Amino acid sequence: QVHLMQSGGEVKKTGASVKVSCKASGYTFTSYGISWVRQAPGQGLEWMGWINTYNGNTNFAQKLQGRLTMTTDTSTNTVFMELRGLGSDDTAMYYCARSMIMGGYGDFWGQGTLVTASS
Amino acid sequence: QSVLTQPPSVSGAPGQRITISCTGSRSNIGAGYDVHWYKQIPGTAPKLVIYANGNRPSGVPGRLSGSKSGSSASLAITGLQVEDEADYYCQSYDRSLSSVVFGGGTKLTVL
Numbered sequence: 001q002v003h004l005m006q007s008g009g010e011v012k013k014t015g016a017s018v019k020v021s022c023k024a025s026g027y028t029f030t031s032y033g034i035s036w037v038r039q040a041p042g043q044g045l046e047w048m049g050w051i052n053t054y055n056g057n058t059n060f061a062q063k064l065q066g067r068l069t070m071t072t073d074t075s076t077n078t079v080f081m082e083l084r085g086l087g088s089d090d091t092a093m094y095y096c097a098r099s100m101i102m103g104g105y106g107d108f109w110g111q112g113t114l115v116t117a118s119s
Numbered sequence: 120q121s122v123l124t125q126p127p128s129v130s131g132a133p134g135q136r137i138t139i140s141c142t143g144s145r146s147n148i149g150a151g152y153d154v155h156w157y158k159q160i161p162g163t164a165p166k167l168v169i170y171a172n173g174n175r176p177s178g179v180p181g182r183l184s185g186s187k188s189g190s191s192a193s194l195a196i197t198g199l200q201v202e203d204e205a206d207y208y209c210q211s212y213d214r215s216l217s218s219v220v221f222g223g224g225t226k227l228t229v230l
Contacts, residue, residue: 035219037165037221044121044208044221044222044223044224045157045159045165045208045210045221045224046221047210047218047219047220047221050219059217061218062216062217062218095164095165097165103152103212103219105153105155105167105170105171105210106157106165106167107167107170107176109164109165109166110164111164112164
């Protein structure tokens with residue numbers, strides 16, 4: 001069965017960086033990309049970006065370009081999302097989701113990782 | 120302000136039919152990009168309930184259906200049940216932004 005397991009919650013100072021992992025199991029890892037979506041407290045869903053787990057190509061939301069990195073480790077079927085220069089408005093639940101193609105739907109989702117950024 | 124527009128809330132009594140609209144533009148839904156729908160119970164991850172405009176993943180009841188016309192899409196739920204109460208989000212792709220876009224979400228209350 002498809003399962004995405006995310007790393008635990010993080011508390012960071014503003015200006016710091018955070019790295020969240022998403023470990024996939026139950027399918028052929030490199031056949032599907034991974035999207036990252038975040039949700040600020042009480043707010044809606046915001047797409048952050050997508051990584052092609054086969055070749056490492058990425059697409060990011062314009063507002064996050066320059067602060068966001070996504071990488072993949074095919075030896076452990078894990079995708080990493082790193083966000084730098086955290087501001088208080090980056091406080092959110094961060095989700096990874098399996099998405100076959102860039103712009104496609106997320107058919108399986110991780111449980112979420114709460115990132116709190118505060119001074 | 121979301122690129123895709125959804126009503127903030129809808130409500131219905133058990134057994135009734137409700138629809139949730141998702142209005143876009145010629146750079147996203149109107150350009151032919153697919154619309155997908157998610158159900159989110161507060162405190163949990165979103166769950167895909169409709170993909171590619173009108174297709175249901177395995178395990179999603181047939182009471183849920185999706186449609187798309189022009190620059191808009193709709194999610195319909197018939198025979199409303201208490202367990203349908205949740206937030207619902209539409210998603211598409213916007214070619215002007217070169218980005219996935221979501222609607223602002225609709226809170227469904229079953230009275």
